[in-house]
Amino acid sequence: MRTILEANSKPNCKFQILSNPEFLAEGTAIADLFSPDRVLIGSLQTQEGKDAAVSLAEVYAHWVPRERILTVGLWSSELSKLAANAMLAQRISSINALSAICEATGANIDEVAHAVGRDSRVGPKFLKASVGFGGSCFQKDILNLVYLSESLHLPEVAAYWRQVVEMNEYQKRRFSKRVVDTLFNTITGKRIAVLGFAFKADTGDTRESAAITLVKDFVAERALVNLYDPKVPHEQIWLDLAEAMPVTPAATIQKQVQICGSALEACKNAEAVVIATEWKEFREIDWETVYAGMNKPAFVFDGRMLIDVEKLRDIGFKVAVIGRGERL
Ligand SMILES: NC(=O)c1ccc[n+]([C@@H]2O[C@H](COP(=O)([O-])OP(=O)(O)OC[C@H]3O[C@@H](n4cnc5c(N)ncnc54)[C@H](O)[C@@H]3O)[C@@H](O)[C@H]2O)c1
Known part of the structure; x- marks a missing residue:
């Protein structure tokens, strides 16, 4: 950018390029903006560069304590x-x-x-x-x-x-393999409820979401997938699945995947429930009703460690949680 600006600028018109990365996380962006751990401003270490960094630091200083505003070199930033x-x-x-x-x-x-x-x-x-x-x-x-x-x-x-x-790819593969292994080594024709499609709770964003990989793996194993997410638009789900399975005809995906209007609806007649996103409402699911509507044995695979394992086991579920070694 600097090269382009310098080559094209009018005489007496000077530019400084600053690096000012943002650290807002989705779902907490406004809180992160109002109260950042730090603000990072990178500049060339010339006098003009340092002056430009000071100008921007003064803008942030209106609401960010000075000691949290770090002025550093461009590459460091x-x-x-x-x-x-x-x-x-x-x-x-x-x-x-x-x-x-x-x-x-x-x-x-x-x-x-x-x-x-x-x-x-x-x-x-x-x-x-x-x-x-x-x-x-x-x-x-x-x-x-x-x-x-x-x-x-x-x-x-x-x-x-x-x-x-x-390691992240391995973790996703490992989880879907655990589902298949536990369901007696095949999920062909079995109905699996996938709860959550967003990459984390409190957002409708699905970019790089682990749920996409899980659904792709389940479809490849010829399972029937009932999907529910409280926020992600249906068109987005179809787009993500089409992109994840470029050689699978859309008709096949739509035959195997159904998008549901609630967690309860998704779990109905399923053999297994897979929790992919830590939505708060999944902590409040009426598991007794879910259990009554499922085929038996009824399995729950918790990819977000949000369920009360003992309570679900008492109801009758077979439960598998990430990072817990108990045998089913
Ligand atoms: N989202 C943006 O538009 C954006 C833009 C610029 C910079 N950033 C930077 O990127 C970072 C990531 O942002 P993000 O929006 O992806 O959100 P994020 O950091 O909250 O989530 C990223 C991933 O980490 C997981 N995660 C969150 N908390 C966790 C915990 N306590 N333990 C284990 N895993 C956890 C989430 O499930 C998610 O899969 C931000 O912290 C920010 O510094 C984000």
């Missing part, structure tokens, strides 16, 4: 944005990698995450195991870091960060 997202995603991939060990050993990932997070050097945030991270930022920013590392002839660094994305 750009790299810090990628690094922040890469390290957040790395925490999720680390806890998800441990969730596989928990399932194999009988350990409980909630207990492990809690114990690890109590170490003040590690901290408790972003240690929730799940069916995998999604959203528009994490994967894109890590792959950006991978690309940058490769361009800079740092293949080991590129491979290190790529593994965070690969």
